Amino acid sequence: MGLREYWRKRDFAVTPEPRGAEVPDEPAGAEERTFIIQKHAASHLHYDFRLELEGVLKSWSVPKGPSLDPEVKRLAMHTEDHPLEYGDFEGIIPKGQYGGGTVLLWERGTWVPLENPHKGYHAGKLKFLLRGEKLRGGFTLVRTRGRDDDDEGRSWLLIKENDAEARPTKEYNVVEARPESVATGRQLDEIAAAKDRVWHSNRAEKPPKQGRGAVRRGERVDDGWARVAGQVEGAREAVMPAKVRPQLPRHLPASKSKAAARKSGTAAGKAKAAAGKAKAAAGKAKAAAEVPDGAGWLHEIQYDGCRTMARIEDGHVRLLDEKGKEIAGRFEHIAAALAKLGLTTALLDGEVTVLRRDGTTAPPPSSDRAAPGEGEVVYFVFDLLYLEGHDLTASPLSARKQALARLLGASQRGAGPLRYSDHIEGSWEEVLRNGCQLSLKGIVSKRSDAPYAPGRGPGWVRASCGAAPGEEQEEPARGRGERAATKTKKTTKKRAAPAEGGRRKDDEGVSVAGVRLSHPDRVLYPEQGITKRELALYYASIAERMVPHVQDRPLTLVRCPEGTESECVYMKHGRAWGPSALRRVMIQEKTKTGEYLVADSAEALVSLAQMGILEIHTWNSTVSRLEQPDRVVFDLDPDPSVPWERVVAAALLLRERLEELDLESFVKTTGGKGFHVVVPLAPSSGWDECLAFTKALSGEIARREPEAYTIAVSKAQRKGKIFIDYLRNTRGATSVAAYSTRARPGAPVSAPLSWDELGPELRSDHVTIRNLPQRLASLKADPWARYGKVRQKITAAMRRAVGIVRGSA
Secondary structure: OOOOHHHHOOOOOOOOOOOOOOOOOOOOOOEEEEEEEEEEOOOOEEEEEEEEEEOOOEEEEEOOOOOOOOOEEEEEEEEEEOHHHHHOOOEEEEEOOOEEEEEEEEEEEEEOOOOOHHHHHHEEEEEEEEEOOOOOOEEEEEOOOOHHHHOOEEEEEEEOOOOOOOOOOOOOOOHHHHOOOOOOOOHHHHHHOOOOOOOOOOOOOOOOOOOOEEOOOOOOOOOHHHHHOOOOOEEEEEEOOOOOOOOEEOOOHHHHHHHHHOOOHHHHHOOOOOOHHHHOOOOOOOEEOOOOOOOEEEEEEEOOOOOEEEEEOOEEEEEEOOOOOOOOOOOOHHHHHOOOOOOOEEEEEEEEEEEOOOOOEEEEOOOOOOOOOOOOEEEEEEEEEEEEEEEEEOEEEEEEHHHHHHHHHHHHOOOOOEEOOEEEEEHHHHHHHHHOOOOEEEEEEEEEEOOOOOOOEEEEEEEOOOOOOOOOEEEEEOOOOOOOOOOOOEEEOOOOEOOOOOEEHHHHOOOEOOOOOOOOOEEEEEOEEEEHHHHHHHHHHHHHHHHHHHOOOOOEEEEEEOOOOOOOEOOOOOOOOOOOOOOOEHHHHOOOEEEEEEEEOOHHHHHHHOOOOEEEEEOOOOOEEEEEOOEEEEEEEEEEOHHHHHHHHHHHHHHHHHOOOOOOOOEOOOOOOOEEEEEOOOOOOOOHHHHHHHEEEHHHHHHHHHOOEEEOHHHHHHHOOEEEEEEHHOOOOOEEEOOOOOOOOOOOOOEEEEHHHHHOOOOOOOOEEOOOOHHHOOOOOOOOHHHHOOOOOOHHHHHHOOOOOOOOO
């Protein structure tokens, strides 16, 4: 079809839509192509389903929107091809124009044809996989015979394949459950409320009526965002000033930040005292006398980058460094991303930096791309000073950041060049200590109730982790744990200047699976002498088996940057310092939304090793089916006095009872004292149902042999017994992943077993990093080969068999 029909229907002297151009199509064997779905409130509400094919966006109008239910066949009327430029649009097309109305970018991602897409399209049947934020799995578009002769083959059906991503409509209607934009998080009415948010790609927009904030003559504002800005505490209508000096942090006295770093009890804490940073900056400012601790402070990451103000005037984006020099030419991709926010006037403050794969940052290069393999150049935005006719500088920082988070949207938090700079509330000392352990540059603490005050003042306080050139510091002898370390004096040499792309020449390390390792010879398991390099190589070698057990699952991590004999940090939320190789997802918790990390590849697993992660724990559900667990886990946790033979017997007893219920189970070591008995499920039941079932079954076993088993949480009631921990099956609870290491002496691994391997010889901590490869090589078959093939559900009959009656918990 091409764009001829698209061009014929439009007068580009009038319509605001892009003319576009046909581009050469990718080869027939190309793996991934773009797809988008736009929710379009024109003369009637419908969903425009668009697939990139033959150099254009092949388009279908789906009146009721897509469905995840294979039993539902959605009518999809084939419309004219659209140019690829159409795929980024969200806004309003003026009434009276073709397709006039509100457009919301409802879904986007990539699609993978399962057969030759050109032949399939022209034959009237396209089979493909969608990899989007709301839609995943297999779909089919099939042409049908129209109701009349004028149909001309325009009628198609959009059908969901019956796979793991399928869900009955009565259980989950994706159109109703996820109405928001994937680009901005807004609803249709919020976009429609922005009356001047009209898409005019080929001519200037008409200025709106005055009264929505203070504006210069001819200056335009976005009414929707003006309304948001006007609701910010302390906001006032004002013309955006021609120049704003940045607010700068004072430096915490060296003795205080150094003491906080040393309290970690780790070599890293001792080696990363902040005195030198404060001395180096002494010529710039006086030291702050007050430690920024207690309530009323927000703690942010200190980035190693270029301080940058983003100034948007009449839709035009300028990037200015700390001295007011224009730098947009260096970072064109950031300026382009800011332009896509659709703002007319705004002023943002942040830092442009290279975000490395290990989560650390480096100074940006002279162009908008980092050196190959170095990372990506991103803009961390931490403040919003002006928005659509409103001055926010007098507003409290907490209110400004809340508006900023809404402006950037959840979709910008973990991907793309724009990143919201999140913060932590809590103990300053603990935040600084953990930041230094994560190899960060330091932290900047800010008063949550303070206005934006240009220059240095008491509202911002910086504490750094780096040591000054020439400073004497204590460091453990290489290759030994901290407890056994001998103290040696070391004079730190001045670090080399950053090379092109942000990397310092003396900071180069070895690479595993494309991930650069810092300190590859750092010993993480002192008794065995296992280094970070060996840990990274382990995860690279086991990735093919391990990734299926962790991919698309929210993670909880245990990080021991100096090894098992030093302090370890429990990490639930990703925050800004997670490696870029890991995916980030936002999950609604009880009282707030948390950001979690997800590992989908070998590169992601090795990135965790680079961070010093010694334990990887996962949810019982995937991100795509978060509320329907696809497994339940029984954790057999014996009291230290229980003989090993009884632990083995408990696992076999549990398996036997599950078999009686027609449930297939799998067993693995925990790397600790006991076993995990894992029951894979087709995701259908909710969290409450799974918890109720596992509690009832565990309680049944405990009642049969009360002297041997218990489900009581109290440790006093577990003496001499095996605790059957069913609480691993609550929403948000985790269990150690298959093949994950443990932060325990001996470097044990949570190893999948076959049931016939259970016996007195194979204890739970017997399998380690070093003997697992030999173990796998000696096996005739993967003990969990059937795990991914099992499709079973907890039925009503099974619930009745363990004593659950309808309405009971």
